[in-house]
Amino acid sequence: MLRQYELVDRVLGYDPDADEALLNRAYVFSMAAHGSQKRANGDPYFSHPIEVAGILTDLHLDDETIATAILHDTVEDTLATPEQIEKTFGPSVARLVDGVTKLSKIEAQSANERAAENLRKFLLAMSGDIRVLLVKLADRLHNMRTLKFIPSAEKRRRIARETMDIYAPLAERIGMYEFMKEMQTLAFQELEPEAYDSITKRLEQLRKGGGDQVSRIASGIRLLLGQKGIKAEVEGREKHPYSIWRKMSERHISFEQLSDVMAFRVIVDDPEQCYQALGVLHQRWPMIPGRFKDYISTPKRNGYRSLHTGVMHSERFRIEIQIRTAKMHAEAEFGVAAHWAYKTGGMIQPDVNSRWIRDLVEILEHAASPEELLEHTRMAMYQDRIFAFTPQGELIQLPRGATPVDFAYQVHTDLGDQTVGAKINGRVVPLRTLIQNGDQVQILRSKAQEPQVSWLNFVATGKARAAIRRFVRNKEQGEMVALGRRFYDAIVARLPTALAPDALDHAVRRLNMDRPDDLMEAIARGDISDQAVMEAVMPGSSGEAAPAPAGPRRPISVKGLTPGIGFTLASCCTPVPGDRIVGVRRADAPVEVHVIECPVLQAAPEEDWIDLGWGDGSEGGTARLTVIVRNQPGSLGVMASILGGQGANIVNLNLAERDASFHTFQTVIEVDDVAHLMRILAALRAADAVVSAERMEPRAPLAA
Structure with missing residues (x-):
């Protein structure tokens, strides 16, 4: 372990103007704070932050960064407080120490969630001052050098996997290849010893x-x-x-x-x-x-x-x-x-690194889940790069396998959202075309365009995938709010008297929600019952509003057909009342009714399309679901019980896939309408035994 004067001499050797007093205070403070703590190999715990500081002196980093390395574990592992750090060492060092303080272990989270939250925290901190990342990487490098002393094999493998998946790629991403190679070698030795x-x-x-x-x-x-x-x-x-x-x-x-x-x-x-x-x-x-x-x-x-x-x-x-x-x-x-530039505020100028940092921060801010975050950041960090040019000659770097959609989002998010086509080297190409090194790419745009879900099947960059998913989530939320509003109006119509103008605002507060839109979305998803809504908007009213009597479903009818023309519901997309529908004329056959997203419509000439709507009071239809349940006794029974409890008759049930953890079922059920289907999906998703429940995309009919 480096002694106090040895560490200070190292720093003064490359930066004679370094604050010697700051380094001495940090050394003494950290030694006193860690006291008699021991590492897994029996060494004093204090030796770890000193070795981390020593690694950073090899990079000739400034005095604040070295002090941060010495202090980086004091707030988490000792009785020291952030206030003490700031009072003793100033706000800059305190901010850096806070940026690299290890996260408390959250036992209820999975390893992926821990890794993702860790990544999110220090990447966001690093985007403001990259010294945070440099200290964190040195900390991880020294931990990997002493990994063999940890007695738990499972913990060693978790740390090695996290290093291989996150820290080594980050070191590579900022050009620190020596750090990357040593981390990879040490992690590889643990993960694949043979x-x-x-x-x-x-x-x-x-x-x-x-x-x-x-x-x-x-x-x-x-x-x-x-x-x-x-x-x-x-x-x-x-x-x-x-x-x-x-x-x-x-x-x-x-x-x-x-x-x-x-x-x-x-x-x-x-x-x-x-x-x-x-x-x-x-x-x-x-x-x-x-x-x-x-x-x-x-x-x-x-x-x-x-x-x-x-x-x-x-x-x-x-x-x-x-x-x-x-x-x-x-x-x-x-x-x-x-x-590194000394005496410039302690900041490394971002230059070539600022663009990828901005991209990653944008992904971090909009990732819906830790798993999605990891997927995006791995995409952004791991893949080989190619080079393409805008028509103006600007160089755009992309991962190998990127498409014009990725190119557009790399230039600007708005350009990606409005992409309708592309030219590569002057020739119009499909959007899924792979860009090659040296290609010139021109994006064709339209303000009327919006991101397409199908793009997720071929985009290669985390930035594009995150932007598309964000748009889809916002659009689906808007549609759910509109659907919930219609259900809410129907519930209100069953009340004995008209509502006061502020009744909805009071109902939202009674239900501990933030906005009326939150309530509308909850109604649409079936997360709140009609009776609960009635009680919230008009307390005591739910007993006066009797539910509709049970009885046979009303027959399905559609509007927009010439009287006497027959129709059939297409088996490829199984429309139910509430879906947006289009009819397709067939020679010597009834009109086929499809949902508007059905791929069959793409093959039918537009002149054969008929705009249709559901007739008043239409009920009934079949819906196809994909339900993934846990591989444990009773899971299928839970699924069947939920479907029965929601009044959904099972027409067909097919075990599509199974493994040690999950079973995937494809099922056909009878439903009243889209609202009924949404309540069924909400009920399925609420059960612990059910991992996911989704309506199947339009396709060929389900095999029996």
């Missing part, structure tokens, strides 16, 4: 068999460049075990089939020499097609710059070569930390 041991043994055998092969090749590259007048530093290394394992997994090949386990870095004086060195190397050894990447002219989203190439070396195997300047190399190793 694979880790196998690969490290193979690497050791390779070293023994080839002698000092890495040094020999590096010297050869240095000599070759020197002969051409290019002074260069050349260093070689074997790729780290996780990188090798991932390539083996992605390509479905064995270790022996890998031909590029060695990588070499060539460091030259300026960008021009990067390209000169590339030409020399390509003249000497054949380039491997598809392996050349120019990240100098088109840097990665995190600011990474370098030339990458692969060549077939004279020793008859492939090697990877990266060519960069010393400045590019520092940025590649330390990412945003390489841009």
Whole structure:
């Protein structure tokens, strides 16, 4: 463990103007606060924050960041308070310590929820001051270095998985590749110990068999460049075990089939020499097609710059070569930390990183659930990037597999919402077309357009997916409020007297809701009974309003047909009263009635469409549901009981899928109308045994 004077000397060594008194106060305060606390390996707990601070001195970070590292666990793990931190060290350090304070464990939440909430908290904090993330990453790196001392195997695996899924990608995203590689290696060793041991043994055998092969090749590259007048530093290394394992997994090949386990870095004086060195190397050894990447002219989203190439070396195997300047190399190793500017308010200037941070914060603000958050952030962080251009020549970076819809949302959310078509390299293409490196993309827009649910089937970016889902949620909420308003009006009509103008506002307060729209949505979803609404708007009235007598359903009729023309309800979409419907003329056959979203309508000429509506008093129809229940005794009985209790007769029941945790049923039930169907779905969703209940999308008829 670093001693107090050693830590201070490290900081003063690269920043002579650092606040020495601040560092000394932080060291003494943290040591006293942690007292006799011990870590899992038996060391004093105080050693952990000091080692974290030591990691950050290697990045030459400022005195406030080092003090934050020393203090980062005091508020959570000791009796120290945020007020003490602010009084002793000032508001800036207090804010940073608060940003990296670990979250309290929420035992009732799943591991995914804990990871997502953790990610949400410190990403939002980091968006204001990226030093929060730097301390957090150093904290996680040191925890991974001491992971083996944790006795619980389950806890070790959870921490390793969280590191692999969240912290290592974040380190990569801000260009801190050394942090990323060490985290990945340590997590890989815990998660896949057999694979880790196998690969490290193979690497050791390779070293023994080839002698000092890495040094020999590096010297050869240095000599070759020197002969051409290019002074260069050349260093070689074997790729780290996780990188090798991932390539083996992605390509479905064995270790022996890998031909590029060695990588070499060539460091030259300026960008021009990067390209000169590339030409020399390509003249000497054949380039491997598809392996050349120019990240100098088109840097990665995190600011990474370098030339990458692969060549077939004279020793008859492939090697990877990266060519960069010393400045590019520092940025590649330390990412945003390489841009640190002292005495500028302690802030790293956002430059190349600000765009992806803004994108992630937008996703964080609108994610509906922790799982959705993780899905979006993993999309935003993990995928390989491609480069496309606007018609004005602006460079847009996207994940591989992105479409014009992703491109539009990357430019601006409003452009994404209004996308109606696209041109790639001047040619009109479908919106699901994959964008390739170097494509010029022009988005065709219309203010009358709105995001389509079908886009979720092919978009590749978290930003696009989040924006589409947000629009769909808001639209569905508006439709539910309108439906609830109609039900509310029907309930009010059954009251014995007219309501006072402020009766609705009083009812909302009695039901502990915030707005009338909340009540309307609850009515539409069947979350509140008619009697409860009547009691809320006019207390004591529910006993006077008798329910409608039971009896046979009234026959279905539709409006808009010529008298004498027959109709049938289409089996592909099973419309029920309350759905928006359209008729399709068929030669020598009755008119087919479809819901307006039915894909069959897309194939029918518009001149064959007939605008229809339901006749007054229409009741009855069949609805198809997908219900996922837990794989536990009685779940099917619960589902059947709910359907029976809601007056829904089961016409067909099919077990579509099953696994160790869940059973998925597809069922056809008889319902009165859309309102009846919504109440049934609400009742199903309220049961613990039911994971989800949804009306099936229009499609071919359900097989018996």
